[in-house]
Structure formats: structure tokens, C-alpha cells
Amino acid sequence: MSEISLNAEIRKEVGRRAKALRRTGKVPGIYYGHGQQNISISMQAATLKPLYTTTATHVINLKLDDGSSHLCILRDVQLDPVTERPVHFDLFGLSEKEEITLEVPVKLTGGIPKGVRDGGILQLILHKIRISCLPKNIPDHFDINVETLEINHSVHVKDLKTEHIRIMENERSTIVAVIPPTVIKEPEPAPGTVVAAAETAAEPEVITKGKKVEEGAEAAATPEKKAPEKKAPEKK
Numbered sequence: 001m002s003e004i005s006l007n008a009e010i011r012k013e014v015g016r017r018a019k020a021l022r023r024t025g026k027v028p029g030i031y032y033g034h035g036q037q038n039i040s041i042s043m044q045a046a047t048l049k050p051l052y053t054t055t056a057t058h059v060i061n062l063k064l065d066d067g068s069s070h071l072c073i074l075r076d077v078q079l080d081p082v083t084e085r086p087v088h089f090d091l092f093g094l095s096e097k098e099e100i101t102l103e104v105p106v107k108l109t110g111g112i113p114k115g116v117r118d119g120g121i122l123q124l125i126l127h128k129i130r131i132s133c134l135p136k137n138i139p140d141h142f143d144i145n146v147e148t149l150e151i152n153h154s155v156h157v158k159d160l161k162t163e164h165i166r167i168m169e170n171e172r173s174t175i176v177a178v179i180p181p182t183v184i185k186e187p188e189p190a191p192g193t194v195v196a197a198a199e200t201a202a203e204p205e206v207i208t209k210g211k212k213v214e215e216g217a218e219a220a221a222t223p224e225k226k227a228p229e230k231k232a233p234e235k236k
Contacts, residue, residue, distance in 0.1 A: 002140050005061040006051075011042040018088075027086045031062065031070060033093025039064070041091075048086055052077045056140040057104050062091060071135065073102060094135040101168065103128040104139055106175060110147030115178030120151040126175045129157070130168040137164040149178050 011028060013021055018028040021042050029048075031039040041064065051058065051074045062070045075092040079085065094100060105128050116122050129142055139162075144155055154177030157169045 002056065003059045003061055005063060006043065006047055007063050007065075008041040008043045009065045011040050013042075014040055022085075022087065027089060029089035029091060031072060031091045031093060033070075033072070034095065034098065036093045043089070045086060048077070048089060052086070052089075055105050055107065057102065057138055058140075059094065059135060059138060060091065071096075073100070073138075096135060099132050099134055099166075100138070101130065101132040102138070103130050105129075105141045107141040107143050108146050108176065109143050110145040113146040113149040113178050115149055115151040115153065118151055119181050120178040121181060122146065122149075122176070123179055124176050126157075126169070126173060129160070129175075131162075131165050132168055133165045139165070144176060146176060146178075149176070151178050151180055153178060 008029075008031075009026075011018075011021065013028070021028050025045055026042045027045050027048050028040070028042050031041055041062075051060070057073070060072050060074065062072050064070070070091075071094045072091040073094065075090040077089040078087050080087050092100075106124065106126060108122075108124065113120075113122055131139075142160060144160075146155070149155070154174045156171065157167060157173045157175060158171035159175075160167065
């Protein structure tokens with residue numbers, strides 16, 4: 001577990017007034033915990049950013065401007081859907097003797113897996129593992145060595161080695177795997193399709209020949225018309 005110290009201010013601006021804080025580069029938030037009083041706070045956006053962009057879990061030693069200190073974790077951060085800037089954050093207070101449930105990120109180590117070098121594809125399925133433990137036992141992340149992972153091999157939740165931690169995931173769930181490469185096969189035409197194509201290709205020639213035969217037959221069947229014979233004038 002790694003611990004970092006952050007400074008924040010107790011704020012009086014709530015509701016719509018909180019918008020004024022954002023124009024000054026600060027982000028409104030709230031600190032709360034079991035059996036603890038909620039405290040409205042604010043923090044510089046640059047100070048908050050490392051907390052939600054990191055790939056590790058940090059326990060925060062929050063220092064307020066009234067001189068008090070609180071151990072907590074970042075429970076949630078809301079981002080603007082357009083600018084992706086933080087608009088609000090939640091800090092959850094920790095108690096040394098009370099277990100907390102949270103998600104811990106997965107970190108892959110060992111470089112390129114053997115299965116990937118053989119043409120496979122590395123697939124990370126569980127990016128975070130949900131656990132429950134005392135604050136002092138919170139891990140930064142779960143390290144999984146994938147160096148020897150071969151094609152059609154995977155690492156499951158049950159393969160994790162942990163102490164003083166209860167994993168809240170299904171032990172049969174796959175965390176990471178190397179799958180075979182995807183091969184796209186063109187569909188083979190059905191036998192009837194080939195015959196139909198051949199018949200279609202031959203059709204114009206058959207029609208043409210048949211037309212000539214019919215025209216010839218029609219010509220042979222139609223007798224030639226002879227000019228009417230002139231009759232000699234009758235003698236009076």
C-alpha cells in the first residue's frame with residue numbers, strides 16, 4: 001500500500017455556488033465515512049488529476065485547512081462528458097479496524113507473452129479485482145506475470161496469491177488469456193450456385209442460336225408470294 005498526502009480546503013459554497021469554484025481551477029468534492037461527519041471540500045484540479053489517472057490504488061492522507069487529517073481513498077470522480085475535466089469527487093474515510101471493499105487494478109508484467117510471439121492475441125478481461133480488507137493491507141495493484149503464457153492458456157482469479165485479503169470475484173473468472181489469431185475464411189459457393197453461374201454464362205449464346213433457328217424455320221415455313229398473273233383482255 002502506498003500513501004500520498006494531499007491538501008484540500010473546507011468549502012462553504014454548495015449547490016449552484018460550486019460552479020464559481022470551477023472557474024478558479026478548483027474542483028468541489030465531499031469527504032464522508034461510516035460514523036463520520038460529511039465535510040464539503042475543494043481541491044485544485046491539478047492536485048486531483050493524479051488520483052484518477054493512476055493505475056495504482058492509493059491511500060490518501062487528506063490534510064484540511066482547519067488543521068485536521070483524514071485517511072481516505074478516492075471513491076468516485078465525475079468528469080465533464082465534453083471537456084473530460086473533473087466536476088466533482090468523493091473521498092471515503094477509512095477506519096484502521098474496519099474492512100473496506102474496493103477495486104484494485106491489474107498490472108501485467110513479464111513483457112511479451114510466449115503465446116503472442118507465436119502469433120496469439122493477448123486479451124485482458126478483468127482490469128480490476130474487487131477485494132475486501134483492512135486499510136493497511138490494501139495493495140497498490142495485482143501483478144500478473146504473463147511471460148510464459150501460451151496460446152489457449154489463461155490466468156484465473158483462483159491463481160492469485162494473496163494474504164490478509166478477501167477476493168470478491170468468482171474464482172473461476174478469467175483475468176487474462178492468450179487466444180488464437182482470428183482467421184477469416186471466405187464462404188465456399190454451394191454446388192448449385194456454380195451450376196447456376198455456368199448456366200447463366202451460357203444463356204446468351206443459347207438464346208442467340210435459338211433465335212436464328214426460329215427465324216430460319218419461320219422463313220422456310222412461309223411460302224414466297226408470287227406476283228399475280230395478268231389475264232389476257234377479253235375479245236368483244
